[in-house]
Every structure is written in structure tokens, then in C-alpha cells.
Amino acid sequence: MTTLEKAKAILEKINAKDIAVYEFKEKSPFYDYFIVGTVNERAGNAAISYFNSELQSEIKHVEGKKNTSWVLIDLGDVVVHLFSESDREFYGFDKRFMEIKKR
Template sequence: MDSKQVLEMVVKAADGRRAEDITALKVDEISPMADYFVIMTGGSDRQVQAIANAIIEKAHETGLEIGSVEGKNHAKWVLIDLGDVVVHVFREETRQFYNLEKLWSQAPLVNLSEWVSD
């Protein structure tokens, strides 16, 4: 899978678990870390864990290697390293506090409308 296919898989899995405010930043030209950062919000600790689990499950189904998963037990901020796609699943207050969109504001936003239900 190329990084755009991984991005699509992540967005669809997250949307299937009703992740809110899913945002993807194309960071490949400003950081050697990844091609995309995906940022989303879960309404409760349980939902954050469900979103993270759905993404991890889809990654396993597709044979995608998972570099690491951090923060899953605390469910305030779960980071899933999928190589060229790094996923951040936040609780709302934690997302506002760290404000990754502002930190990486020079990265262009990716249009996710075709993968997210209304």
C-alpha cells in the first residue's frame, strides 16, 4: 500500500467509529517523519480506544506493519505509527491543548470529503 492508500484506510476506519473533526496534513515536504499526519477526536475515552482499535484492526487485515502504538491505555491521546502515516486520536481537550494543526500549520490540508460520511 502506498501512503495515500494507508491514509484512505485510516480515515474510513476512523469515520466508521464516528471519529470527529478528522484532519489530514501532508507533511512529506516539511518533515522526513511521514507523508501524512492524521488528527481526529473521540468524544470519550472509550470512543478514542474504539477508534484506535478499528485503525489497528484494519492495518492488521491489510498486512500493514504497525511501528508502535502509544497512549492507548490512557485514551487521552493515542498515537499510531503506520510508517508514512502517523495517526493521532485525541480527546477534545487534549487536542486543543497540543494544537498540532497550529504546530504543523505550514503543511497543506488534504481533502478527505470523498472518504468521510456526512
């Protein structure tokens, strides 16, 4: 199972909503995929715990660890962005990446 598949499985396990995967293989030298999901604060904290237990060796950095409406989990080639519903709409990640290939 790839890092991308493992990350998606974790997000499904915590019941993240509107999971979207954007491919950047041809567009960025830093990462291959963004995964964007909508979570509440509790699920965001649970996601960090699951990623720490299941992909700890692949985690490069975690931003927004506690009580925030945005969490970033850097897994190297895969970067996970978890937003509250209102922040996801406000920051418009999905609109920004409409021209990017969605998986």
C-alpha cells in the same frame, strides 16, 4: 485503497470528529501524513481495535493504549493522533500545522 484512505475510513467509522490530514511529504523524511482527530476515550479504544484488525501489518507502534486522552498510531508514512477535545485544544496541533498543506 492507500494507508491514508484506510486510516481515514477507520476514523469515520468510529465517528471521530474534526478529522484533519496534514501532508509532510516535502518536509519530513520520516512520515508523509499526520491525521488528527477528536475522540472520546471509548472511541480511542475502538480505534486501536479497528486499526489492529484492518491495518495490523502496517502498525509500527501504538502509544497511549488505554484510558488516555491521546493515542498515537504509527503506520509508517501515516501517523494518526487522536485527542480528547480538551487535549487537542491544549496541545494545539492544528495551530502548529497551519502552514502545512491540509488535505
